[in-house]
Amino acid sequence: MLFSLDLLTPKFVAFEKLNNELLYFLEHAVPVGDFNRTCLSAGAIGKACWDNAKRPKGKEKLTKDKFQALHCELQKLTQADRQRLFETARDNQNLQGLFEAPNHQLLTFLTLGCFTALKELSSHLYCSTKSLQPVIDACGSVTINAHFENFKRVNGEVCRACGLERIAPFRADTPIEKQWRADYDHLLCKSKYPIYAVHPNNLFPICQTCNQDAKKAEDMFFCHSKKRPRAAFYPFTESAQDYVKLALKNDRDPEVCIQLSWLTDDALIQAKLKTWDDVYQIKKLVEGRFISLANIIEDELKAVSLDDLQANIAREVARPPSAATLKRKPEAFWLHKLYSYLVSIDLAPIWEQCHFIEEEHGEPGAEFILRG
Structure with a gap:
């Protein structure tokens, strides 16, 4: 859980x-x-x-x-x-x-x-x-x-x-x-x-x-x-939320991808995290949601420049979702985890890559539709 x-x-x-x-x-x-x-x-x-x-x-x-x-x-x-x-x-x-x-x-x-x-x-x-x-x-x-x-x-x-x-x-x-x-x-x-x-x-x-x-x-x-x-979390007293982190995958994909991993050295907790992942396929679901960082930047952060991107991420990190928001808004927890990682790295290469992808794919469809 x-x-x-x-x-x-x-x-x-x-x-x-x-x-x-x-x-x-x-x-x-x-x-x-x-x-x-x-x-x-x-x-x-x-x-x-x-x-x-x-x-x-x-x-x-x-x-x-x-x-x-x-x-x-x-x-x-x-x-x-x-x-x-x-x-x-x-x-x-x-x-x-x-x-x-x-x-x-x-x-x-x-x-x-x-x-x-x-x-x-x-x-x-x-x-x-x-x-x-x-x-x-x-x-x-x-x-x-x-x-x-x-x-x-x-x-x-x-x-x-x-x-x-x-x-x-x-x-x-x-x-x-x-x-x-x-x-x-x-x-x-x-x-x-x-x-x-x-x-x-x-x-x-x-x-x-x-x-x-x-x-x-x-x-x-x-x-x-x-x-x-295998061992598993008991949902009334245990959870995974303090033991997960998001980071860039260390691979050569043409588009930046995010990877979910565990934030603990405790063998029993790792075993429970693995069960949670095996049973609910959590890694595949989360990494699938964030498979396009360019889309996250455009859809969620709405950045128009590198400075704007950095400011928007810093603002989101400074205002973590409340307990009530986590209960109301799907993905709020994972988005904050993502922003907490992004704020700690150099965003210039990511911004450039996002622009490269946008130029490669041509004019954004929404702008074309809005202009009629």
Whole structure:
């Protein structure tokens, strides 16, 4: 994560209650017995899950059916393994502790059938059960869209993972329930860590690029391409923002390019930075954004001379973006990092190169259009 999440980030009540329901079910599935109403809690959430079953002629398995399928698979395990599953889920609810001592083999003792049933139930709780009207009613009528708006009020509109994009556009004159919202990223993906599919500290919205294009089902604790464990930042207490720097690439590209690198010698932090980069492809995204320094100078700094360029950069460095600006304005963090580097180097060669590129490409299109 580029920015840590605010410690006052509101938890989505439906996730909290469904996570507790899953723990209740796993505990009460330890003894040998049939699947019945007592396998779920007596409260409103347990009732909502029990009542959400497929109709006699229905084909789609709903919440109750998913619980029953997992119960069936659990009964094929030894009682010791059922107890182990419950204790694994119960004793690893503190995600900060888990990130301090990563364990990507939490559920390797389960049979394939049991793991698959657990994954299908957990995914269903996240995708569908959270939106059942009885569940919403039991959670004080707070919907996922309402929680998303509350999340933005505390953490802002900029993606906490990359700092480059908004998590979702806001539309005027549109009620909360009809606003577009970002998908919630499972920090520990639900396909590999299904016991955290509805854990409230494992879910928060990030931009589409980070969630759907980059991360997908990447494992924060294990690099499958290199078959080795890895460490990762815990987003509520850690971030990368103090350990990154931008500088010119030392190569022979015809156009000046910027390179992102790490600003730390700490081996553990370097490992976490690498995971952040591997999972969200941060270096490629940032370097892609700043691949044309000439465009940055024209579009952002609007310099008309070398002296003007130097003055504009000095002014930007002297006025770093506020915490509020970083939450509102995509790229603000990275632009300030860039300016902080540029102010320390000789800008004359860069200015000359930018002019060379402009002359090579001909008359700027905007000036041509403005003149008609």
